[in-house]
Amino acid sequence: MKVKDSEITKADKGTKVRRKEVKLPLFSLVSVSAATNNFSDTNKLGEGGFGPVYKACLKFFLEIL
Helix, strand or coil: CCEEEEEECCCCCCCCEEEEEEEECCHHHHHHHHCCCCCCHHEEEEEEEEEEEECCCCCCCCCEE
């Protein structure tokens, strides 16, 4: 994961704000489906604002919550 600084100028006040830009990995539907055992109810942790939340086990045995 990479983090880099970026400067954004607010036009209304002329002040600069520093923000961190984070590069996140993208996962295909096939890999997410496999990691969640085809979105099994046993891996469902609950519901969030954007829908169901699942526990996933990736090939290299890290547990992602």
